[in-house]
Amino acid sequence: MPESTMNILIGGEAGQGLVTLGQLLAKSLVRSGYFIAVTQGYQSRIRGGHNTFAIRVGLDEVIAPLESLDLLVALDEDTATLHQRELSADGLVVIDRAFDVDADSFLKVPFKELAHGRFSNIAALGVVGSLLGLDDALMAKTLDDFFGKKKAHLAAENRRALKAAVEWTAAHSTAWCKLPAVSNPARRFMMNGNEAIALGAISAGLKFYAFYPMTPSTSVSVNLATHAKRMGLVVEQAEDEIAAINMAIGASFAGAPSMVGTSGGGFALMVEGISLAAMTETPVVVVVAQRPGPATGLPTRTEQADLELVLYAGHGEFPRAIFAPATVEECFHLTRKAFELAERFQTPIFLLTDQFLADSYRTVRPFDVENLSPVHVGAHAPESSPYLRFAITESGISLRLLPGMSEHLVVADSDEHTEDGHITEDLSIRTQMVEKRLRKEGWIGSLVVPPEMQGDEVPDLLLVSWGSSKGAVEETAWRLRSAKQRVATLHFSQVWPLRPEEFMRHLESARQVVSVEGNALGQLSRLIRRETGFEIKKQVLRYDGLPLTPESILRELNYGNH
Amino acid sequence: MPESTMNILIGGEAGQGLVTLGQLLAKSLVRSGYFIAVTQGYQSRIRGGHNTFAIRVGLDEVIAPLESLDLLVALDEDTATLHQRELSADGLVVIDRAFDVDADSFLKVPFKELAHGRFSNIAALGVVGSLLGLDDALMAKTLDDFFGKKKAHLAAENRRALKAAVEWTAAHSTAWCKLPAVSNPARRFMMNGNEAIALGAISAGLKFYAFYPMTPSTSVSVNLATHAKRMGLVVEQAEDEIAAINMAIGASFAGAPSMVGTSGGGFALMVEGISLAAMTETPVVVVVAQRPGPATGLPTRTEQADLELVLYAGHGEFPRAIFAPATVEECFHLTRKAFELAERFQTPIFLLTDQFLADSYRTVRPFDVENLSPVHVGAHAPESSPYLRFAITESGISLRLLPGMSEHLVVADSDEHTEDGHITEDLSIRTQMVEKRLRKEGWIGSLVVPPEMQGDEVPDLLLVSWGSSKGAVEETAWRLRSAKQRVATLHFSQVWPLRPEEFMRHLESARQVVSVEGNALGQLSRLIRRETGFEIKKQVLRYDGLPLTPESILRELNYGNH
Amino acid sequence: MVTIDDYGEYETAWCPGCGNFSILKAVKQALVASRLEPHQVLFVSGIGQAAKAPHYLNANVFNGLHGRSLPVATGAKLANPKLAVIVESGDGCNYGEGGNHFLAAIRRNIDVTLLVHNNQVYGLTKGQASPTTAEGFVTKAQPEGVFSMPFNPIAVAVAMHAGFVARGFSGMIDHLSNLIQQGIAHRGLALIDVLQPCVSFNKVNTFAWYKERCEPLPPEYNPTDWQSAMKIACEWGDKIPIGIIYRNDRIAFEEHFPVLAQGPLVEQDVDGAMLKEIIEAYV
Amino acid sequence: MVTIDDYGEYETAWCPGCGNFSILKAVKQALVASRLEPHQVLFVSGIGQAAKAPHYLNANVFNGLHGRSLPVATGAKLANPKLAVIVESGDGCNYGEGGNHFLAAIRRNIDVTLLVHNNQVYGLTKGQASPTTAEGFVTKAQPEGVFSMPFNPIAVAVAMHAGFVARGFSGMIDHLSNLIQQGIAHRGLALIDVLQPCVSFNKVNTFAWYKERCEPLPPEYNPTDWQSAMKIACEWGDKIPIGIIYRNDRIAFEEHFPVLAQGPLVEQDVDGAMLKEIIEAYV
């Protein structure tokens, strides 16, 4: 159903209340029963510059961002100039009357007057909401909820601006089409990727979280900090990322399900700690929200170029798993799964997301909160001594007791160690310990989230993707199928370990295989080839800092403007 | 000629002067015209424990360590107990008479008396040297040179002990066979891997070196510190590895050819800095001397398990090259090459060695010092302004000026940047800059040190190796060929980039391909498959902390005791 | 003669009203007063709002990683001691992520001017607590208020006998500019902690708040007296002393290296004869 | 009643004559005097000779990475405040690689006893300079002698108003043991810098050298007076004061978290109703 969506872009400077406007509009849409997918584009500054908040809205699930715009809300002149060419044939531009730009498609609004010189963004909400056909009362309630009790003094003024805007729009109503109404809208959440990770983690039993701020991971931290007191979490801003990962390891060793969140550069600093977690067999969940590198790169943009970094992070050899959620729901559920695997296999487990998904608000069906059990931490103390923390077992997994929780002593060492955890330089124990640790990888492999195949079993074109690009790729395939092409998609929401038996036949039966990735080197393709020998010869790669879109993929596939 | 070598192992506790004895004996052998290869095994402690210093000696180049011993010099009882089973049929054990162990093959020496209660190690030198047939005067001179002027007060006493030992041996001479004499021994160096890296770096123009101590890389640092004053180098011990890499980047930016040296855990901390060097296009050479991980692992042992770490270190995508010297000579020459590539391509270049090679003294043919030109740093200032540090060029390489060396301003940024080096959030420049940086990789690829193929062009068995295991693998092949098998070897002294056209036909024409690596996962095999699709199905892997030996490889190949 | 125009005038990415503007101005004034031409100066910065400053003037610039400007500056100074090296970065950058380098730079006493824009907050990442944030300060990431005691860079620097320790305020440009000029002239590490209002995220330590409290040290104050410096270093309340709080004449780090007396390393050839002698010793 | 035998007796990898043996003994005595049983104690260490110490007694142990013991200890304490957490590591580990964590731990005032075996050298890696090595000290890696000024951990800790700052000497076991016992009893970070001869690599600061200089603070010394503490902190010469140099009663970090009053985090269930309420707010 992609064609029946509407794409709205709000643009302006940082500091103009654009994100507030975007969130309010998005929330109003969700509450009105629509599905949305938000794409936020912002710059590495607090005021000024050019930021965007795009909402794609539809009656069914919206899975991808789009370039072509139906409605452009320009809070400044630049926005109109920069984005006008993305406007579809019957697209509309909503802009302040004060600006000296004009065209047929322009709805020029006296924002200052409507908002009495303040809260232009709230007036814009009123105008846009009305254009879309949203209910005033619903918008007003959303506004109240948003500002809550804390900013109650603003509530009245805000509502006045909203009302004025709604009335103005009714009076100046254009021929512009409203959204089809939804009767009896279902109760749904509006949530972005980072919020879902935070909530997924809490539901999985997270008790300790350490971080050092870094875009685009910071909102995981802020969300957890917000809920910390009520949920009994310890959330601590560390002095640096090295401290963050080591604190999490210490907390986990002492029994608290633990997580850290960061982005590429911060993660680079955690690489030694990852190896420590693996060697001491301490569970830890690591969220890496990708942004374009190398180095500081484009700190507020998106990319999928740290798969290899995360896959090989840490000196020495040890097992790990890497989840790459495709959707906000998956952010929630795969975070839970990451905690389960971490506790069970006592090794670092990764969640690889990116700025696009982190900041992308979506309409999410309510979770079944009652049935989300948290992980179980540690084992019961054995009756007999001595306790061997690193007992060599067939599965590679040893009974994990917690220090101070029984009379057994728990000893862990970053050096190679004996079964009781003490440092050793005995080279035959070394060999056994390497093998013990690596045996866990086989088990982890048997539990992978299999890649998802959609479309023709024997397609002419198979599009391969991972992580947050799923929607863009599936919509591309859908469009091509609408144009009568035999196209399928193969998507990985877990990128390590890989189980070739689960996808090789798809790769082999397609006439052409193309991988679609948000990086310049085709990192998933390389990994697939390493694991299977199968070479994906054509790649659609994007590395300009923006998320993949159906249009961008079609352009690269040379299918022109579908 | 491997069969005509003799393998000597000196064992004892740390603190017994075992390394001094080993070095003196090795040096005496080199000066007598023999080729040697030393394998040092030590523990993570300063006194006590069990350490070994093995010297394999021969008339021709000795390329690999061996397990089977011809002469065991036991400075303590443990050594005799632990290593007796490695003794060959007509092997001999030299041991202090004071110890309560005995067997036919034991030569029991009254070390205390010979050395007057001190310098037993020097007495052992006399005994062993005499047994091997070394010239007393040569040994005495070697002793004098070693202790030099600084410890002249010890010289007389040492020479007395040596003399007494030589005389004792003559008097108690056993039937044990001497080495075949070398007439007119050639002038050769005795040098280990880390010394060769230090010297190679100085000859290439190194001016700045920063480090944080870490076994087995520390001796690179100590060697450079030793020569610093005379060679006008700045060598600085940093507060941590992060500082080390960032200092090197700063120094290189300002014009000093720069290097850092570390091992796995320390390198893990440099990962963010590597990305910075790549982004700012600052030349830097990084020595990673591998030891077994994960985490602290076995800090004084050897392994080849950080290939993948080094290959993917750094967030974001950028070009690099990784050399893995096979021999001490290659440590020297590939370090020089690393500096050349770093300067030319303005990106981080790696030297991946390991504890075995770092500490392995070898007989080395003199370098042609006169013809070793240092790298040329930076470019001449262009006449016209503005100077664009990151000018987008076809090769991807931009003219590098140095700050303060002309009136042109040099600006570098870890953020994505414009051609003049200033921060930008322009996404089309971003795309161009990613491509510019990656274009350099193609050029680097055109200059790789090709893998070396030895033996049958169409072998039944092709052994693939990298780095320091070359000798062990070649000797294995040699032995198998002596047993009439068609065996060849394919060795990589540069592990990135790979040029499949240089080795694919070898892989494809062999009946069976086996990779031999000092790690548990077969990291080079995985990389080859990623780059070529070719799967190396059988692997001989060693990860107990010891170097690969012909015997260990043959055992794994199920060729029994060749 | 170099003039302020030589240092240019650029658009910034800072918020209107930010204290960084005044610091930038003071820096330019100090450079001119120091008679330094743009190409003689190297700015090294990290990541943060403050760290963008060097992009807004004409000079050599190395804008590196968050927290790592001091090691880069140290390396650059040791490679070319003729460069006037100035580190300019935030409180988070220098005292948070870069804390270990701060200690090491003081111990070395490398001849670098260290200008810390101290807005007591992480600006660029939207207002989390920094090491200098006051206890109890509420942010989105610290909804219960900050629990840790703030880092007092001046006290630590004086306790470590740093060579030059000063505090400035962005609201007193000439005073600040003079501090910077003296810091540049000082041979050895010169720490200048600059109080800087962040209008977007620090609603406590505002321009008015600082203005009310900042008080230049009296002319008779003797910054070479360690005891009283230590006392002044701990004053932080209704009165915040600004000026040069402590100085001594420890030798600058780079002066320990005879080779650097000869100028930039890049200009010095490899001594082939010496190299040969060294290599021959391996025979 | 716990006795010293409960803490066992093990073979070590230390050199005969190393100061670490006495520290190990003092630690065991202090644990017994503190009436702590092995399973109630968690030792966290880094990498180095000192960092091996926890392997040589009975207790819970996390022997982590070089320089990173304080963050691990902080995490563990915040996960289970009932554990008596003791960090034991070297001067290189804590003041070199781990310098930033040292500053942060003091600022937090986490209830951890920080025992630094300060032998003024990197022992395990064979004698390079550490942050506390004296200027001019010659090593293989510093053949021209150390150029940097030594780090004075006591002065920095006092300048930062650490809660408990002490110096001990391995050669005075009972005095040291008493310091450790008091450090354990102190609620908040307790720094105990222990002077420790390294017989293999430090031929300057030997047992005799320390013995001659170390002098316990007089009974009338008042460690709550910051001014005099700051003065004592800087004494290092013919006389080196040992004992509790400074203390105050800052609140321990973990006490800021109400949840921790209820005991170890692992024992606390996820509040499903509250979680539901929180999630429902996303509607």
Ligand SMILES: Cc1ncc(C[n+]2csc(CCOP(=O)(O)OP(=O)(O)O)c2C)c(N)n1
């Ligand atoms: C390794 C790393 N961690 C985190 C970040 C994210 N980051 C960028 S700026 C900043 C804080 C800046 O604060 P400060 O140094 O005080 O500068 P200000 O913006 O306040 O001027 C952080 C945490 C980063 N870029 N790199």
Ligand SMILES: Cc1ncc(C[n+]2csc(CCOP(=O)(O)OP(=O)(O)O)c2C)c(N)n1
């Ligand atoms: C990241 C990292 N860098 C370097 C090392 C190597 N290393 C091990 S112990 C040590 C120094 C130990 O010195 P100190 O902490 O003073 O302990 P000591 O041995 O003197 O007791 C170093 C540098 C390491 N293990 N990890």
Ligand code: SF4
């Ligand atoms: S966020 Fe604060 S520090 Fe950053 S530019 Fe704005 S006012 Fe200045």
Ligand code: SF4
């Ligand atoms: S090297 Fe020094 S610190 Fe280490 S055990 Fe020996 S004497 Fe002790």
Ligand SMILES: [Mg+2]
């Ligand atoms: Mg700041």
Ligand SMILES: [Mg+2]
């Ligand atoms: Mg030490």
